[in-house]
Amino acid sequence: MAEPDALVIGGGFYGCCLAIHLRRRFGRVLLVEEADGLLTRASRVNQARLHNGYHYPRSFLTAARSRSNLEVFRRRFPGGVFDDFRHLYAIARADSKVGHRHFERFAAAIGARLEAAGPADRRLFAPRLVEAVYEVVEPAFDVAALRRLLVGRMAESGVEVRTSMRVVRLGAAGAGVAVGFADGTGLRAGWVFNCTYAALNRVVPEAVELRPRLVHQLAEVALITAPPALRRLGITVMDGPFFSAMPFPSEGLHSLTHVRYTPHMSWPEASAPARDPNAVLHPLPSSRFAWMMRDARRYVPALEGAVHVRSLFDIKTLVDGTQGDDARPILFHRDATAPRLVSILGSKLDNIFDVLDTVDETLERA
Numbered sequence: 001m002a003e004p005d006a007l008v009i010g011g012g013f014y015g016c017c018l019a020i021h022l023r024r025r026f027g028r029v030l031l032v033e034e035a036d037g038l039l040t041r042a043s044r045v046n047q048a049r050l051h052n053g054y055h056y057p058r059s060f061l062t063a064a065r066s067r068s069n070l071e072v073f074r075r076r077f078p079g080g081v082f083d084d085f086r087h088l089y090a091i092a093r094a095d096s097k098v099g100h101r102h103f104e105r106f107a108a109a110i111g112a113r114l115e116a117a118g119p120a121d122r123r124l125f126a127p128r129l130v131e132a133v134y135e136v137v138e139p140a141f142d143v144a145a146l147r148r149l150l151v152g153r154m155a156e157s158g159v160e161v162r163t164s165m166r167v168v169r170l171g172a173a174g175a176g177v178a179v180g181f182a183d184g185t186g187l188r189a190g191w192v193f194n195c196t197y198a199a200l201n202r203v204v205p206e207a208v209e210l211r212p213r214l215v216h217q218l219a220e221v222a223l224i225t226a227p228p229a230l231r232r233l234g235i236t237v238m239d240g241p242f243f244s245a246m247p248f249p250s251e252g253l254h255s256l257t258h259v260r261y262t263p264h265m266s267w268p269e270a271s272a273p274a275r276d277p278n279a280v281l282h283p284l285p286s287s288r289f290a291w292m293m294r295d296a297r298r299y300v301p302a303l304e305g306a307v308h309v310r311s312l313f314d315i316k317t318l319v320d321g322t323q324g325d326d327a328r329p330i331l332f333h334r335d336a337t338a339p340r341l342v343s344i345l346g347s348k349l350d351n352i353f354d355v356l357d358t359v360d361e362t363l364e365r366a
């Protein structure tokens with residue numbers, strides 16, 4: 001295989017966006033993906049929330065960056081943004097880490113609009129359990145539309161894409177990086193960008209540096225048909241062991257996720273360095289939809305009419321140490337033995353623009 005100037009490993013949202021971006025600078029950019037399609041993993045299996053800050057009342061930085069990145073996202077991916085619903089945020093009376101006054105002060109601090117919900121919207125919530133309800137502006141993304149856009153842009157910009165190709169080994173090779181594939185072939189690339197999310201540590205030679213920094217969860221996203229009263233609504237109950245029911249635009253359904261039941265298990269990578277995180281997906285666990293629903297309908301009785309269509313499962317990978325404030329920092333790591341090997345954990349879709357800026361700075365300094 002001819003040598004690329006830059007190789008991107010992982011055809012999720014991050015890998016595809018980065019490959020297109022790298023074509024401005026490099027003659028030959030190759031993207032390899034182990035699955036037989038693009039954006040099939042975490043970039044698809046999620047809440048599809050295009051964050052506008054409201055979700056992070058305990059991390060000002062994450063909230064503020066989300067707000068400015070949302071505007072860029074709208075400009076760069078207009079067809080991938082789904083706005084055709086109203087989004088309600090509710091504050092639970094008990095067990096919430098923020099009260100409504102805190103939430104209002106925080107929204108003012110990040111410059112986010114917060115409107116008290118009207119009587120009809122408030123009536124959807126059990127007043128015994130919910131102290132305040134607000135209407136906010138927070139869209140969803142449509143992963144199928146994003147996939148179409150990215151596939152088209154990669155073709156236009158001349159990114160070479162190979163699916164069903166798994167990288168199994170990386171190592172320093174002169175100034176570049178040697179890459180080994182599962183089929184026994186290999187190549188040498190000028191730069192390698194490891195965008196494999198949950199599998200970030202599986203191929204890097206100096207994984208020992210990255211391991212202590214990752215925590216994985218086996219996550220379930222239940223897809224439901226929302227009852228008519230909730231069909232044009234997204235609902236997020238804050239800020240603790242509660243739930244969200246949001247449009248899942250790529251399938252014309254809603255997702256139901258619950259802070260207590262969506263993570264089936266959680267483990268720090270350092271506790272099981274030899275285990276491939278993806279192994280927990282085989283076999284898949286039984287759904288916890290019934291538990292999610294049992295709790296969620298106490299807060300929003302109309303949810304009772306939802307129909308569970310199926311559940312999606314995948315690994316959610318977080319930077320360790322963020323469990324307290326729920327922040328979503330980017331992990332950007334240059335390998336000690338192969339400095340032109342960069343590993344990136346984006347944490348949420350809108351962080352991509354900050355990642356692209358950091359990649360530019362890194363390449364300019366190199």
Ligand SMILES: Cc1cc2nc3c(=O)[nH]c(=O)nc-3n(C[C@H](O)[C@H](O)[C@H](O)COP(=O)(O)OP(=O)(O)OC[C@H]3O[C@@H](n4cnc5c(N)ncnc54)[C@H](O)[C@@H]3O)c2cc1C
Nearest residue numbers: 010012013014034041042043046047049167197347348349
């Ligand atoms: C349950 C859940 C809910 C979430 N909710 C939201 C949300 O509402 N909003 C938000 O913005 N973010 C959310 N996130 C986070 C968001 O989904 C991720 O930050 C984002 O999708 C990461 O994109 P990625 O391209 O890095 O990863 P992925 O989409 O997982 O792509 C990584 C790719 O690498 C490939 N790969 C792995 N190993 C190899 C290898 N050795 N060789 C070749 N290819 C390989 C994989 O097959 C995969 O396609 C959520 C995540 C989860 C799991």
